[in-house]
Amino acid sequence: MTTCKSRCCASRLRLPEAAAAFGLGLVLLLSWAPPVAAQAVSAAAAAPDREELYLAVTVNGEALPQLARFLVGPGDALAASAATLREIGLRWPGSETASGLVELAQLSGLKATYDPRNQMINLVAPVAMLDRVPLRLVSGLGAAQPAEASPAEPGLLFNYDLFAQDSHDTSALSGWNELRMFGVGPGVWSTSMNSGVTHDLLGSHHSSVRLDTSWQMNWPQQALSLTLGDTYSGALTSSRAVRVGGLRFGSNFGLQPYQVTAPLNTFVGEATLPSTVDLYINGLRQSTQRVSPGQFLIDSLPSLNGAGRAELVITDINGQRRAVNFDFYGAPSLLREGLWDWSATTGFVRQDYGQRSFSYDHALVASGTARYGLSDRSTLEAQAQAGGGVALAGGGGAWRLGERAGVVSASVAASHSGAGTGRQAVAGYQWTAQPYSVSINSQRRSAGWRDIASRFETRHALDQDSVYAGYSSFLGQLGVIYVRQSYDSGDSQRFLTLSWSRQIGDATLSLNVVKDLASNSDYQAQLALYVPLDQRRSVSVTAARQGDRTNLAVDASQSVDSSAGGWGWRLQAAAGSGPARSQAEVTQMGSLGQWRAGVSGGSSEATTGYAGASGSAVWMGGGLKPMRQVDDAFALVSTSGVPDVPVRLENRVVGQTDSHGLLLIPQLNAYQRNKVAIDTLDLPADMRVESTTADAVPESHSGTLVAFKLRRIAAVQLTLRDEAGTPLPVGSNVTLEPAAGAAPAATTSVGYDGLVYLEDPPAGTVLRVEREGGGTCAAALPPIPGTGWIDLGPLTCR
Structure with a gap:
């Protein structure tokens, strides 16, 4: 007998069958596949x-x-x-x-x-020995995927903030407003202004001042923005920005809130077996992730500024744990490797902002700034300005020193103007390692130094120095700041500030002392105790002394819930070396806006009453709707006309839909996923909704529509009985056979006592039921009268 040597054989062949199979296989191999046969023989020989x-x-x-x-x-x-x-x-x-x-x-x-x-x-x-590309993981926000903005709905937004006050000889009414147009073509157009009228013993005075008018277009994928109109120039830490009327084009990382601009902290580890890795930063767990055997890297967000300690706890599938520790230094002021941050601006410098509507300098100016992440340790920067008789150029950078030694920065620049040639040098150093922190900054300018902003100054700062040192312990947080500044006029200022605070239970006790070193007697000191009573109510007591004057103030308040709205109030009283003074105010926030009213007075001043209101009006979706003031983006929630549906934003109730099934939600985060949900628990039983949650991703300063599709159904209940009047057995299969051309057949089951529940059955539907002993019976549905809860009663299945 011949034995099959392969372990994959399922049975043994008898000798005649084996011989026949061998002969047939040999003929086929020799005639059809010579290379394979040769390879098999070679392997067998080897x-x-x-x-x-x-x-x-x-x-x-x-x-x-x-x-x-x-x-x-x-x-x-x-x-x-x-x-x-x-x-x-x-x-x-x-x-x-x-x-x-x-x-x-x-x-x-x-x-x-x-x-x-x-x-x-x-x-x-x-x-x-594992030949694998190291697994790269991300801990924190960087792991989220960028959000694609929802289409902006065409509309207009009018923001307003009104304030009125009246005393025995003076009354005044003032207001700020903003008009914004969005969703009509590319970009967002907006204009804002202040207006007011005052009536006193000298008569009435009217004023109206335009603040800003601009059109802005964004490219979120490239993180770029273009602004035409009133804007401001870009600036580095060593330069100054100016308001201009003109054009600005450059980076805008606010369009990509999920992108991390600072260098990531990268931690490297390895696992021999499939494992779970926990990342801890200064003892606080940041993430938990699974890794495969081999080397892995975890990129963590810069969750702190300064020196820290990270720990990777690796637990394999056998339960064995080991820890790996790292020292690192978080530097949010740096750019991650390969990232650009730049801007280019040209236009006419805005003057008398807030006082005159169209006051612009006659000279055309231009400026540009750029920062580049050369590596995760080094960020380079450059700047240039020209116009109005000033030309300026400079460059510098910031560098992280080692793993825990801090960040040093330096820059130089040169200018040429009517004042001659000038130079500027700036250097700084920051280091934080709990419980210590140190910051040193110094600036030196020559007498001929000028930039664009200098043209509108009466005196020019030359030298500036600041030193900060902080220390935290169980006794509290202590900080000391020294500031010195000198001017081309020859005068200088020097200040020393001491701050201390300590948490005592839920209360906070703080002390601040400011000393003018140029004056032997001039100083300010403030001691404050803040006591929160609950999440919204608090009491504070403040004692202040300036020179030979001492004052004591008491403040009690209840803040308004920024999401749900409601009532708030505030009571203040102050007495001491100066005149006694008191104030009382009440405020209320609703879905339509916020109002406040109060009264104030003192021993040396007349009693004054005041009131204010803020909110907005939105024209979108074919109607005009009032709501709270909108700073950036908002959403219009629609529930298909169904009123009184509770709406949640990030699991917080923000209101109910109105009689038209609409609700406006202000204060959304642009270009981020804002989770909007509706509560359907109190909806009628005949109401259905396709989805109860949605992600609203509005564009900047725009509105988006979040539509929840709710519809009423025909909820049909009936009882199926056989010809003898007995309810059909529970669990019997029921097939809905619609009329020709209707929807495909659906199935359900018979419940207890022959009950069958159907939703929106098509007209002319026949219910076909499989009998227990074989065969079927059928019952035709009568016409369904509209929607709602419908009980058809008993039907006979024949």
């Missing part, structure tokens, strides 16, 4: 006592998706081709050029176990 098997493979406990070819010899000695071992992710000295068979026992550090029952081979290799 390893006549080995068996060729295709096995499932696990590497360090992780199963591979494909089978691999191995040769098994006496004693379960294992071998595989070099190409096969490379394919399953192994490397060893000389593996790149190796060919032919490789004995697994000869690979140092590799453990191979053959499981004949499961036709599997389990490989355990050191991490250095």
Whole structure:
């Protein structure tokens, strides 16, 4: 008898059958596939006592998706081709050029176990032997995917803030307003102004001043913005911005809130087996992620500014834990490697802002700034300004020193103007490592230094120095600040500030002292105790002294819930060296806006009453609707005309839809996913909604529509009985056979007592029921009268 040597054989062949099969196979191999036969003979010649098997493979406990070819010899000695071992992710000295068979026992550090029952081979290799690209993970916000903005609905927005006051000889009314147009073509157009009227003993005075008018267009994918109209120039930490009427084009990372601009903290680890990795920053867990065997990298957001300590806790599938510690330094002021931040501005400098509507300098100016992340440790910067008889250029950078030594910055610039040639040098150093923090900044300018902003100053600052030192302990947080500034007029200012605060239970006690070093007697001191009574109510007591004057003030208040609205109030009283003074105010915020009213007075002044109101009016979706004041983006929620539906924003109730099924939600975050949801618990039973949650991603300063599709259905209940009047058995299958051309057939089941529940059954539907003993019966539905809850009563199934 001939024995089948392959372990994959399912049965043994008798001798005549084996001989016939062998002869037929030999003829086919020789006639059809000479190369394959030659290869088989070659393999047999190389390893006549080995068996060729295709096995499932696990590497360090992780199963591979494909089978691999191995040769098994006496004693379960294992071998595989070099190409096969490379394919399953192994490397060893000389593996790149190796060919032919490789004995697994000869690979140092590799453990191979053959499981004949499961036709599997389990490989355990050191991490250095795993030929895999290190797994890169992200911890924190950076792991989120960028959000694509929802289409902006065409509309107009009018913001307003009114304030009126009256005393015995003076009354005044003032207001701020903004008009904004969005969704009509590209970009957003807006204009704002202040207006007021005052009546006193000298008569009436009217004023109206335009503030800003601009048109802004954004490209979120490129993080770029173009502004035409009133804007401001870009600036570095060593330069100053000016308001201009003209054009600005440049980076706007606010369009990509999910992008991290600062260098990420990267932590490297390795796992021999599939593991779970917990990342801790200064003892606080930041993330938990699963990793495969091999090396991995975790990019963590710069969650703190300064030196910190990170710990990776790696737990493998066997429950074994080990920890790896790292020192790092978070520097949010730097740009991550390869990132540009730039702006270019040209126009006419705005003058008398807030006092005159159209006051612009006659000279055309231009400025540009640029920052570039040369590496995660180095950020370079450059600036240039020209116009109005001033030309300026400069450059510098910021560098992280080591892993915990802080950040140093330096820049130089030169200018040429009517005052001659000038130079500026700026240097700084920041270091934070709990419980200490230090910041040193110094600026030096020559007498001829000028920039665009200098043209509108009466005196020019030359030298500036500031030093800050802070310390935190169980006794509180202590900070000391020294500031010195000198001017081209020869005068100078020097101040020393001492601050201290300590948490005492829920209360906070703080002390601030400011000393003018140029005066022997001039100083200010303030001691304050702040006590929160609950989430919205608080009491504070403040004692202040300036020179020889001492005052004591008491303040009690209840803030308004910014989401749900409601009532708020405030009471103040002050007495001391100066006149006694008191104030009382009440405020209320609703879905239409916010109003406030109060009265104030003192021992040396007349009693004054005042009132104010703020809010907005929106024209969108074909109607005009009032709501709270909108600073940036908002959403119009529609529930298909269904009123009184509660709406939530990020799991906070923000209101209910009105009689038209609409609700405006202000204060959304532009270009971010704002989770909007409706509460359907109190909806009628015959109401259906396709989805109860949606992500609103509005564009900047625009509105978006969030539509929830609610509809009423025909909720039909009936009782199926047989011809004897007995309810059909529970669980019987029911098929809805609609009339020709209607929707496809649906199925349901019979409930207790023969009850059947249907939603929106098509007209002319026939219910066909499978009987327990075989066969079917049918019942035709009568016409359904509209929507709502409908009980058809008993139907006979024949």
